[in-house]
Amino acid sequence: MSIDFDDLESRPGFFVGKKPKQVTFLPDPERRPRHHTLISVDDHLVEPPHMFTGRIPQRFAELAPQVRTDDDGMEYWAFDGKRHYKVGLNAVVGRPQSELSFEPTRFDEMRRGAWDITARTHDMDLNGIYASLNFPSSLAGFAGQRYQLGVSDPDLAQAVVRAANDWHLDEWAGTFPGRIIPAQIPWLLDPVAGAAEIRANAVRGFRAVTFPELPERLGLPSLHTGYWDPFMEACAETGTVVCLHVGSSSSAPMTSSDAPADTIGVLFFGWAMFAAVDWLYSKLPVRFPDLKICLSEGGIGWVAGLMDRLEHVERYQAMYGTWQGIDLSPCEVFQRNFWFCAIEDRSGLEQRHRIGLDHVMLESDYPHQDGTWPDTQEIIHSQIGHFPADEIRKLTWQNASILFQHPVPQSVQDDPEAF
Numbered sequence: 268m269s270i271d272f273d274d275l276e277s278r279p280g281f282f283v284g285k286k287p288k289q290v291t292f293l294p295d296p297e298r299r300p301r302h303h304t305l306i307s308v309d310d311h312l313v314e315p316p317h318m319f320t321g322r323i324p325q326r327f328a329e330l331a332p333q334v335r336t337d338d339d340g341m342e343y344w345a346f347d348g349k350r351h352y353k354v355g356l357n358a359v360v361g362r363p364q365s366e367l368s369f370e371p372t373r374f375d376e377m378r379r380g381a382w383d384i385t386a387r388t389h390d391m392d393l394n395g396i397y398a399s400l401n402f403p404s405s406l407a408g409f410a411g412q413r414y415q416l417g418v419s420d421p422d423l424a425q426a427v428v429r430a431a432n433d434w435h436l437d438e439w440a441g442t443f444p445g446r447i448i449p450a451q452i453p454w455l456l457d458p459v460a461g462a463a464e465i466r467a468n469a470v471r472g473f474r475a476v477t478f479p480e481l482p483e484r485l486g487l488p489s490l491h492t493g494y495w496d497p498f499m500e501a502c503a504e505t506g507t508v509v510c511l512h513v514g515s516s517s518s519a520p521m522t523s524s525d526a527p528a529d530t531i532g533v534l535f536f537g538w539a540m541f542a543a544v545d546w547l548y549s550k551l552p553v554r555f556p557d558l559k560i561c562l563s564e565g566g567i568g569w570v571a572g573l574m575d576r577l578e579h580v581e582r583y584q585a586m587y588g589t590w591q592g593i594d595l596s597p598c599e600v601f602q603r604n605f606w607f608c609a610i611e612d613r614s615g616l617e618q619r620h621r622i623g624l625d626h627v628m629l630e631s632d633y634p635h636q637d638g639t640w641p642d643t644q645e646i647i648h649s650q651i652g653h654f655p656a657d658e659i660r661k662l663t664w665q666n667a668s669i670l671f672q673h674p675v676p677q678s679v680q681d682d683p684e685a686f
Contacts, residue, residue: 269484269518269519269520269521271517271518290362290366290376291362291363291366292361292362292378293361293362293363295393296393296641297393298392298393299393299394299395299641299642299643299644299645300395300644300645301395301644301683301684302395302644302645302647302648302652302683303395303644303647303648303659303663303664303683304397304663304664304675304679304680304682304683305395305396305397305629305631305643305644305647305663305664305683306396306397306398306399306400306448306628306629306663306664306667306668306673306675307396307398307399307400307629307630307631307632307633307643308399308400308448308561308563308608308628308629308630308667308671309400309402309512309563309564309608309610309630309631309632310399310400310401310402310630310631310632310633310634310638311358311381311401311402311403311404311632311633311634311635312381312382312387312401312402312403312404312439313354313355313356313358313374313377313381313382313404313634314332314344314354314382314403314404314406314407314431315374315382315383316333316334316374318332318430318431318434319331319332319333319427319430319431319434322429322430322433322434323426323427323430324426327420327422327423327426327427330346330347330348330419330420330423331346331423331426331427331430332344332345332346332406332427333345333346334354334374337350340373341372341373342354342372342373342374343372344406346406346427347418347419347420347423348419351405351406351413352372353372353405354372354373354374354405354406355372355373355374355376355377355381355382355404355405356404356405357634357635357636358377358378358381358382358404358634358635359377359634359635359636360378360380360381360390360633360634360635360638360640361378361634361640362378367636377634378390378634380633380634381634384438384439384442384443384447385442385443387399387633388443388446390633390640390641391446391633392686393640393641394631394633394640394641394642394643394644395643395644395683396631396633396643397445397446397664397675397679397683397686398445398446398447398448398664398667398673398675399446399447399448399631399633400447400448400450400475400510400667400671401439401447401448401450402450402477402510402512402563403431403452403477407431407452408515408517409477409512409514409515410452410453410455410477410478410479410480410512410515410516411428411431411452411453411455411477412455412479412485412515412517414427414428414431414452415427415428415454415455415456416455416485416486416487421456424456425454425456428452428453428454429464431452432451432452432468432473435449435450435451435452436449436451436471436472436473440472445673445674445675445676448474448475448667448671448673449472449473449474449475450473450474450475450476450477450510451464451465451468451473451475451476451477452476452477453465453476453477453478453498455479455482455487458494458495458496458497458498459497461497461498461501462497462498462500462501463501465498465501465502465505465507466501466504466505468507469505469506469507473507474506474507474508474671474672474673475507475508475509475510475561475671476502476507476508476509476510477510477512477515477563478509478510478511478515479511479515479516480511480512480513480514480515480516480538480539480542480562481516481518481538481541481542481545482495482516484516484517484518485516485517489549490545490546490549490551491548491549495551496551496554496555499551499554499555499558500555502555502558502559503555503556503557503558503559504557506557506559506672507559508559508560508561508606508670508671509558509559509560509561510561510563511539511542511546511560511561511562511563511565512563512564513535513536513538513539513562513563513564513565514535514538514564516538518538519531519534519535519537519538520534520535520537520538520541521534522534536564536565536566536568536569538565539562539564539565539566539569540565540569540573542562542565543562543565543573543601543605544573546560546605547577547597547600547601547605548589548590548597550593552600552603552604552605553593553595553600556603556604558604559604559606559670560604560605560606561605561606561607561608561628561670562605562606562607562608563608563630564608564610564630564632564637565607565608566607566608566609566610566612566615567607567608567609567612567615567616567618567622567627568612568614568615569615570607570615570618570622571615571618571621571622573601574598574601574602574621574622577596577597577598577601578596578598580597581596581597581598584597602622602623602626605626606626606627606628606666606670607622607626607627607628608627608628608629608630609627609628609629609630610629610630610631610632610637610638610639611639611646611650612650613650616650616651616662619658619662624658624661624662625661625666625669626666627661627662627666628662628666628667628670629647629662629663629667631643647663651663664680
Protein backbone atom coordinates (compact mmCIF):
# COMPACT_ATOMS: atom_id res chain seq x y z
CA MET A 268 0.00 0.00 0.00
CA SER A 269 1.05 3.59 -0.53
CA ILE A 270 -0.21 7.10 0.05
CA ASP A 271 -0.04 9.97 -2.40
CA PHE A 272 1.82 13.08 -1.24
CA ASP A 273 -1.23 15.22 -2.00
CA ASP A 274 -3.16 13.18 0.59
CA LEU A 275 -0.35 12.90 3.10
CA GLU A 276 -0.80 16.15 4.97
CA SER A 277 -4.54 15.64 5.41
CA ARG A 278 -4.08 12.21 6.97
CA PRO A 279 -5.56 12.35 10.52
CA GLY A 280 -2.91 12.76 13.16
CA PHE A 281 -0.03 13.29 10.76
CA PHE A 282 0.81 16.50 12.55
CA VAL A 283 -0.59 17.09 16.02
CA GLY A 284 0.21 20.79 16.18
CA LYS A 285 -1.32 23.51 14.07
CA LYS A 286 0.45 26.21 12.15
CA PRO A 287 0.89 29.25 14.44
CA LYS A 288 -0.30 32.68 13.38
CA GLN A 289 3.27 33.92 13.80
CA VAL A 290 6.12 31.49 13.12
CA THR A 291 9.09 31.31 15.47
CA PHE A 292 12.70 31.45 14.34
CA LEU A 293 15.26 30.15 16.79
CA PRO A 294 18.38 32.30 17.35
CA ASP A 295 21.12 31.87 14.76
CA PRO A 296 23.32 29.02 15.99
CA GLU A 297 27.02 29.39 16.62
CA ARG A 298 29.39 28.01 14.01
CA ARG A 299 29.89 24.35 14.83
CA PRO A 300 33.32 22.74 15.36
CA ARG A 301 34.47 20.94 12.23
CA HIS A 302 35.72 17.42 12.82
CA HIS A 303 35.66 16.39 9.16
CA THR A 304 35.55 17.71 5.62
CA LEU A 305 31.96 16.95 4.58
CA ILE A 306 29.99 16.66 1.37
CA SER A 307 26.25 16.25 1.84
CA VAL A 308 24.72 14.33 -1.08
CA ASP A 309 21.14 15.04 -0.12
CA ASP A 310 19.80 18.50 0.66
CA HIS A 311 16.95 20.49 -0.88
CA LEU A 312 16.34 23.92 -2.28
CA VAL A 313 13.08 25.83 -2.28
CA GLU A 314 12.41 27.42 -5.63
CA PRO A 315 12.76 31.23 -5.10
CA PRO A 316 10.15 33.68 -6.43
CA HIS A 317 12.47 35.01 -9.17
CA MET A 318 13.52 31.57 -10.41
CA PHE A 319 11.83 31.82 -13.83
CA THR A 320 12.10 35.57 -14.34
CA GLY A 321 13.70 36.29 -17.70
CA ARG A 322 14.19 32.58 -18.42
CA ILE A 323 10.86 31.71 -20.08
CA PRO A 324 9.85 32.59 -23.67
CA GLN A 325 7.43 35.51 -23.75
CA ARG A 326 4.59 33.45 -25.22
CA PHE A 327 4.50 31.42 -21.99
CA ALA A 328 4.87 34.36 -19.61
CA GLU A 329 1.34 34.12 -18.16
CA LEU A 330 1.35 30.34 -17.76
CA ALA A 331 4.89 29.92 -16.40
CA PRO A 332 5.39 29.47 -12.63
CA GLN A 333 5.11 32.68 -10.64
CA VAL A 334 4.44 33.42 -6.99
CA ARG A 335 1.17 35.08 -6.08
CA THR A 336 -0.72 35.81 -2.86
CA ASP A 337 -4.33 34.86 -2.22
CA ASP A 338 -6.96 36.77 -0.25
CA ASP A 339 -5.89 35.04 2.98
CA GLY A 340 -2.29 36.16 2.61
CA MET A 341 -1.02 32.71 1.63
CA GLU A 342 1.58 32.60 -1.12
CA TYR A 343 1.27 30.02 -3.88
CA TRP A 344 2.81 29.17 -7.22
CA ALA A 345 0.53 29.84 -10.18
CA PHE A 346 1.48 27.48 -13.01
CA ASP A 347 -0.46 26.56 -16.13
CA GLY A 348 -3.70 27.93 -14.66
CA LYS A 349 -3.38 25.95 -11.41
CA ARG A 350 -2.43 26.91 -7.86
CA HIS A 351 0.26 25.08 -5.94
CA TYR A 352 0.49 25.81 -2.24
CA LYS A 353 3.16 24.60 0.22
CA VAL A 354 5.78 26.75 -1.50
CA GLY A 355 8.34 25.55 1.05
CA LEU A 356 7.50 21.88 1.54
CA ASN A 357 8.71 20.95 5.04
CA ALA A 358 11.34 23.74 4.98
CA VAL A 359 11.18 24.11 8.75
CA VAL A 360 14.87 24.23 9.66
CA GLY A 361 15.62 26.73 12.40
CA ARG A 362 12.13 26.56 13.91
CA PRO A 363 10.95 24.84 17.13
CA GLN A 364 9.90 21.21 16.95
CA SER A 365 6.37 22.20 17.98
CA GLU A 366 5.98 24.03 14.66
CA LEU A 367 7.16 21.29 12.31
CA SER A 368 4.75 20.54 9.46
CA PHE A 369 4.45 20.46 5.68
CA GLU A 370 4.31 24.24 5.85
CA PRO A 371 5.51 26.92 5.16
CA THR A 372 3.18 28.55 2.70
CA ARG A 373 5.09 31.86 2.65
CA PHE A 374 8.73 32.69 2.03
CA ASP A 375 8.93 34.79 5.19
CA GLU A 376 8.05 31.63 7.17
CA MET A 377 11.26 29.91 6.04
CA ARG A 378 14.85 30.34 7.04
CA ARG A 379 16.32 32.29 4.15
CA GLY A 380 18.90 29.60 3.44
CA ALA A 381 16.10 27.43 2.09
CA TRP A 382 15.82 29.54 -1.05
CA ASP A 383 18.65 32.09 -1.16
CA ILE A 384 22.08 30.81 -2.18
CA THR A 385 24.07 33.36 -0.21
CA ALA A 386 22.17 32.50 2.95
CA ARG A 387 22.49 28.79 2.10
CA THR A 388 26.27 28.89 1.95
CA HIS A 389 26.22 30.79 5.25
CA ASP A 390 24.22 27.94 6.78
CA MET A 391 26.54 25.38 5.18
CA ASP A 392 29.46 27.20 6.81
CA LEU A 393 27.75 27.15 10.21
CA ASN A 394 27.16 23.42 9.80
CA GLY A 395 30.59 22.57 8.39
CA ILE A 396 29.35 21.34 4.97
CA TYR A 397 31.85 22.08 2.19
CA ALA A 398 29.67 20.96 -0.75
CA SER A 399 26.06 19.92 -1.19
CA LEU A 400 23.85 18.27 -3.80
CA ASN A 401 20.37 19.81 -3.79
CA PHE A 402 17.05 18.35 -4.91
CA PRO A 403 14.07 20.49 -5.90
CA SER A 404 11.08 20.99 -3.64
CA SER A 405 7.31 20.66 -3.87
CA LEU A 406 6.73 22.90 -6.90
CA ALA A 407 8.78 20.61 -9.13
CA GLY A 408 8.29 17.37 -7.28
CA PHE A 409 11.59 15.82 -6.25
CA ALA A 410 12.20 14.70 -9.85
CA GLY A 411 10.59 17.52 -11.83
CA GLN A 412 7.43 15.58 -12.59
CA ARG A 413 5.10 18.45 -11.69
CA TYR A 414 6.71 20.63 -14.34
CA GLN A 415 5.69 18.12 -17.01
CA LEU A 416 2.96 15.61 -16.22
CA GLY A 417 -0.50 16.98 -16.87
CA VAL A 418 0.81 20.31 -18.22
CA SER A 419 -1.39 21.65 -21.03
CA ASP A 420 1.41 22.29 -23.55
CA PRO A 421 4.56 20.13 -23.82
CA ASP A 422 6.46 23.16 -25.12
CA LEU A 423 5.55 25.04 -21.93
CA ALA A 424 6.71 22.08 -19.85
CA GLN A 425 10.01 21.89 -21.70
CA ALA A 426 10.57 25.63 -21.34
CA VAL A 427 10.00 25.35 -17.58
CA VAL A 428 12.35 22.38 -17.20
CA ARG A 429 15.09 24.13 -19.15
CA ALA A 430 14.60 27.36 -17.22
CA ALA A 431 14.84 25.52 -13.91
CA ASN A 432 18.06 23.83 -15.01
CA ASP A 433 19.50 27.10 -16.31
CA TRP A 434 18.76 28.80 -12.98
CA HIS A 435 20.23 25.91 -11.02
CA LEU A 436 23.49 25.96 -12.96
CA ASP A 437 23.85 29.73 -13.30
CA GLU A 438 22.71 30.98 -9.90
CA TRP A 439 22.37 28.15 -7.40
CA ALA A 440 25.56 26.30 -8.33
CA GLY A 441 27.33 29.16 -10.09
CA THR A 442 27.33 31.91 -7.47
CA PHE A 443 29.79 30.14 -5.16
CA PRO A 444 31.70 27.67 -7.36
CA GLY A 445 32.54 24.39 -5.70
CA ARG A 446 29.90 24.60 -3.00
CA ILE A 447 26.98 23.07 -4.93
CA ILE A 448 27.08 19.89 -7.04
CA PRO A 449 24.93 20.66 -10.12
CA ALA A 450 21.91 18.32 -10.36
CA GLN A 451 19.46 18.63 -13.25
CA ILE A 452 15.78 17.90 -13.69
CA PRO A 453 15.12 15.31 -16.42
CA TRP A 454 12.88 15.63 -19.46
CA LEU A 455 10.48 12.75 -18.86
CA LEU A 456 8.04 12.96 -21.76
CA ASP A 457 10.38 11.54 -24.42
CA PRO A 458 13.41 9.37 -23.53
CA VAL A 459 15.27 10.23 -26.73
CA ALA A 460 14.85 13.97 -26.22
CA GLY A 461 15.63 13.43 -22.54
CA ALA A 462 18.87 11.69 -23.51
CA ALA A 463 19.84 14.65 -25.68
CA GLU A 464 19.28 16.96 -22.70
CA ILE A 465 21.49 14.74 -20.52
CA ARG A 466 24.33 14.90 -23.04
CA ALA A 467 24.01 18.66 -23.52
CA ASN A 468 23.82 19.29 -19.78
CA ALA A 469 26.86 17.10 -19.10
CA VAL A 470 28.88 19.40 -21.35
CA ARG A 471 27.55 22.38 -19.37
CA GLY A 472 28.71 20.87 -16.07
CA PHE A 473 25.80 18.89 -14.65
CA ARG A 474 26.99 15.77 -12.84
CA ALA A 475 23.68 14.31 -11.66
CA VAL A 476 20.02 14.00 -12.60
CA THR A 477 17.14 13.50 -10.19
CA PHE A 478 14.83 10.80 -11.55
CA PRO A 479 11.60 9.17 -10.30
CA GLU A 480 12.45 6.16 -8.16
CA LEU A 481 9.37 4.25 -9.37
CA PRO A 482 8.24 5.97 -12.61
CA GLU A 483 5.26 3.68 -13.15
CA ARG A 484 3.61 5.20 -10.05
CA LEU A 485 3.54 8.51 -11.91
CA GLY A 486 1.82 6.99 -14.94
CA LEU A 487 5.09 6.73 -16.86
CA PRO A 488 6.35 3.53 -18.51
CA SER A 489 7.94 1.05 -16.13
CA LEU A 490 11.64 0.34 -15.98
CA HIS A 491 11.08 -3.12 -17.45
CA THR A 492 9.74 -2.00 -20.83
CA GLY A 493 12.99 -0.82 -22.41
CA TYR A 494 11.42 2.62 -22.83
CA TRP A 495 14.07 4.34 -20.72
CA ASP A 496 17.08 2.72 -22.40
CA PRO A 497 18.08 5.77 -24.51
CA PHE A 498 17.97 7.98 -21.43
CA MET A 499 19.99 5.58 -19.27
CA GLU A 500 22.49 5.02 -22.06
CA ALA A 501 23.15 8.77 -22.10
CA CYS A 502 23.60 8.82 -18.33
CA ALA A 503 26.06 5.94 -18.47
CA GLU A 504 27.94 7.49 -21.39
CA THR A 505 28.36 10.88 -19.69
CA GLY A 506 28.88 9.65 -16.13
CA THR A 507 25.70 11.44 -15.05
CA VAL A 508 24.59 9.93 -11.73
CA VAL A 509 20.93 8.92 -11.62
CA CYS A 510 19.70 10.03 -8.19
CA LEU A 511 16.56 8.29 -6.97
CA HIS A 512 15.34 10.44 -4.11
CA VAL A 513 12.92 8.67 -1.80
CA GLY A 514 9.45 10.06 -2.44
CA SER A 515 10.29 11.13 -6.00
CA SER A 516 7.34 9.09 -7.27
CA SER A 517 5.07 11.43 -5.27
CA SER A 518 4.10 8.74 -2.82
CA ALA A 519 5.22 6.99 0.34
CA PRO A 520 4.73 3.44 1.61
CA MET A 521 2.11 2.78 4.26
CA THR A 522 0.68 -0.19 6.11
CA SER A 523 -2.97 -0.50 7.18
CA SER A 524 -5.39 2.17 6.04
CA ASP A 525 -6.12 3.05 9.68
CA ALA A 526 -2.54 2.85 11.00
CA PRO A 527 -1.22 5.94 12.79
CA ALA A 528 0.74 8.43 10.74
CA ASP A 529 3.97 7.49 12.52
CA THR A 530 4.12 4.38 10.34
CA ILE A 531 4.54 6.55 7.25
CA GLY A 532 7.39 8.49 8.82
CA VAL A 533 9.15 5.30 9.92
CA LEU A 534 8.74 3.58 6.55
CA PHE A 535 9.57 6.58 4.37
CA PHE A 536 12.87 4.93 3.42
CA GLY A 537 10.97 1.89 2.13
CA TRP A 538 10.64 3.05 -1.45
CA ALA A 539 14.45 3.13 -1.67
CA MET A 540 14.63 -0.61 -1.03
CA PHE A 541 11.74 -1.36 -3.38
CA ALA A 542 13.25 0.89 -6.05
CA ALA A 543 16.64 -0.79 -5.71
CA VAL A 544 15.12 -4.19 -6.47
CA ASP A 545 13.02 -2.80 -9.33
CA TRP A 546 16.00 -1.10 -10.97
CA LEU A 547 18.24 -4.13 -10.44
CA TYR A 548 15.84 -6.62 -12.01
CA SER A 549 14.98 -4.26 -14.84
CA LYS A 550 18.55 -5.13 -15.85
CA LEU A 551 19.23 -1.51 -16.77
CA PRO A 552 22.55 -1.73 -14.87
CA VAL A 553 23.30 -4.95 -16.77
CA ARG A 554 22.67 -3.42 -20.19
CA PHE A 555 24.55 -0.28 -19.15
CA PRO A 556 27.33 -1.42 -16.81
CA ASP A 557 28.64 2.14 -16.38
CA LEU A 558 25.27 3.36 -15.07
CA LYS A 559 25.59 4.93 -11.61
CA ILE A 560 22.46 4.84 -9.42
CA CYS A 561 22.31 6.73 -6.13
CA LEU A 562 19.53 5.97 -3.64
CA SER A 563 19.19 9.41 -2.10
CA GLU A 564 17.77 9.78 1.42
CA GLY A 565 17.05 6.07 1.45
CA GLY A 566 19.23 5.23 4.44
CA ILE A 567 21.55 2.22 4.54
CA GLY A 568 20.22 0.07 7.39
CA TRP A 569 18.41 -2.22 4.94
CA VAL A 570 21.21 -2.65 2.40
CA ALA A 571 23.15 -5.53 3.99
CA GLY A 572 19.94 -7.45 4.62
CA LEU A 573 18.86 -7.03 1.01
CA MET A 574 22.24 -8.30 -0.14
CA ASP A 575 21.73 -11.43 1.98
CA ARG A 576 18.34 -11.92 0.40
CA LEU A 577 19.72 -11.45 -3.12
CA GLU A 578 22.31 -14.13 -2.46
CA HIS A 579 19.67 -16.44 -1.02
CA VAL A 580 17.30 -16.07 -3.99
CA GLU A 581 20.23 -16.56 -6.37
CA ARG A 582 20.43 -20.20 -5.22
CA TYR A 583 17.16 -20.93 -7.00
CA GLN A 584 17.28 -18.17 -9.62
CA ALA A 585 16.69 -20.70 -12.40
CA MET A 586 13.16 -21.16 -11.10
CA TYR A 587 12.37 -17.60 -12.18
CA GLY A 588 14.39 -17.53 -15.37
CA THR A 589 15.09 -13.80 -15.10
CA TRP A 590 18.82 -13.67 -14.44
CA GLN A 591 20.13 -15.79 -17.30
CA GLY A 592 23.32 -15.37 -19.35
CA ILE A 593 24.69 -12.69 -17.02
CA ASP A 594 28.25 -13.06 -15.75
CA LEU A 595 27.70 -11.22 -12.49
CA SER A 596 25.20 -12.20 -9.83
CA PRO A 597 22.36 -9.82 -8.81
CA CYS A 598 24.25 -8.99 -5.62
CA GLU A 599 27.45 -8.23 -7.55
CA VAL A 600 25.62 -5.88 -9.94
CA PHE A 601 23.94 -4.28 -6.94
CA GLN A 602 27.32 -3.62 -5.34
CA ARG A 603 28.81 -2.31 -8.58
CA ASN A 604 26.09 0.06 -9.79
CA PHE A 605 24.36 1.41 -6.67
CA TRP A 606 25.42 4.00 -4.10
CA PHE A 607 23.79 4.62 -0.72
CA CYS A 608 23.26 7.62 1.55
CA ALA A 609 23.29 7.69 5.36
CA ILE A 610 21.92 10.41 7.62
CA GLU A 611 21.54 8.84 11.08
CA ASP A 612 22.36 5.20 10.37
CA ARG A 613 24.66 4.12 13.17
CA SER A 614 23.94 0.41 12.74
CA GLY A 615 24.11 0.59 8.97
CA LEU A 616 27.50 2.31 9.08
CA GLU A 617 28.83 -0.62 11.09
CA GLN A 618 27.96 -2.74 8.02
CA ARG A 619 29.94 -0.49 5.68
CA HIS A 620 32.35 -3.21 4.54
CA ARG A 621 29.54 -5.62 3.73
CA ILE A 622 27.72 -2.88 1.80
CA GLY A 623 30.89 -1.65 0.12
CA LEU A 624 32.89 1.13 1.74
CA ASP A 625 33.35 3.00 -1.54
CA HIS A 626 29.59 3.17 -2.12
CA VAL A 627 28.41 4.85 1.09
CA MET A 628 28.01 8.62 1.44
CA LEU A 629 26.56 11.06 3.97
CA GLU A 630 23.83 13.69 3.96
CA SER A 631 22.24 16.40 6.11
CA ASP A 632 18.79 16.85 4.45
CA TYR A 633 18.68 20.63 4.95
CA PRO A 634 16.08 22.27 5.33
CA HIS A 635 13.72 19.41 6.27
CA GLN A 636 12.57 18.15 9.65
CA ASP A 637 14.60 14.95 9.19
CA GLY A 638 17.73 17.04 8.73
CA THR A 639 20.65 17.30 11.13
CA TRP A 640 21.45 21.03 10.69
CA PRO A 641 23.17 22.68 12.52
CA ASP A 642 24.59 19.61 14.29
CA THR A 643 25.62 17.47 11.31
CA GLN A 644 29.32 17.53 12.17
CA GLU A 645 28.79 16.34 15.74
CA ILE A 646 26.24 13.67 14.79
CA ILE A 647 28.48 12.25 12.05
CA HIS A 648 31.52 12.36 14.30
CA SER A 649 29.65 10.44 17.01
CA GLN A 650 28.84 7.72 14.47
CA ILE A 651 32.11 7.35 12.56
CA GLY A 652 34.76 9.22 14.55
CA HIS A 653 36.20 5.93 15.82
CA PHE A 654 36.65 4.49 12.30
CA PRO A 655 40.12 4.36 10.67
CA ALA A 656 41.15 7.67 9.10
CA ASP A 657 41.10 6.35 5.51
CA GLU A 658 37.54 5.07 5.97
CA ILE A 659 36.40 8.38 7.45
CA ARG A 660 37.88 10.20 4.48
CA LYS A 661 35.93 8.05 2.03
CA LEU A 662 32.63 8.36 3.87
CA THR A 663 32.78 12.08 4.57
CA TRP A 664 33.82 13.46 1.18
CA GLN A 665 35.95 11.27 -1.08
CA ASN A 666 33.26 8.83 -2.25
CA ALA A 667 30.97 11.73 -3.16
CA SER A 668 33.78 13.66 -4.82
CA ILE A 669 34.63 10.70 -7.04
CA LEU A 670 31.04 9.69 -7.86
CA PHE A 671 29.87 13.20 -8.75
CA GLN A 672 33.18 14.29 -10.33
CA HIS A 673 33.29 17.17 -7.88
CA PRO A 674 36.85 18.01 -6.87
CA VAL A 675 37.65 19.21 -3.35
CA PRO A 676 40.56 21.63 -3.00
CA GLN A 677 43.63 20.11 -1.37
CA SER A 678 43.49 22.74 1.36
CA VAL A 679 39.96 21.67 2.29
CA GLN A 680 40.86 17.99 2.11
CA ASP A 681 43.63 18.62 4.59
CA ASP A 682 41.74 20.99 6.89
CA PRO A 683 37.94 21.27 7.23
CA GLU A 684 38.46 24.77 8.64
CA ALA A 685 39.93 25.94 5.31
CA PHE A 686 36.66 27.07 3.70
